[in-house]
Amino acid sequence: MIGAGEVLVLAVLVALLYWALSPLRRRLEVWIRRRLAPRRSGRGQVVVLERRRDGTFSREDRHDG
Numbered sequence: 001m002i003g004a005g006e007v008l009v010l011a012v013l014v015a016l017l018y019w020a021l022s023p024l025r026r027r028l029e030v031w032i033r034r035r036l037a038p039r040r041s042g043r044g045q046v047v048v049l050e051r052r053r054d055g056t057f058s059r060e061d062r063h064d065g
Contacts, residue, residue, distance in 0.1 A: 049057040
């Protein structure tokens with residue numbers, strides 16, 4: 001069996017480790033949050049597709065040769 005003193009020492013040890021590793025944990029949380037965040041890129045653009053007479057779509061500046 002485990003004694004009350006051992007449980008107390010273990011609890012103190014876990015608390016100290018949690019406190020000591022908090023900066024590392026915060027950096028890791030920020031890193032994960034940045035990796036999982038949706039990307040906002042300024043490169044996206046809307047392309048308007050014109051409908052052809054046959055029902056298909058094409059870009060206006062593209063010519064079929």
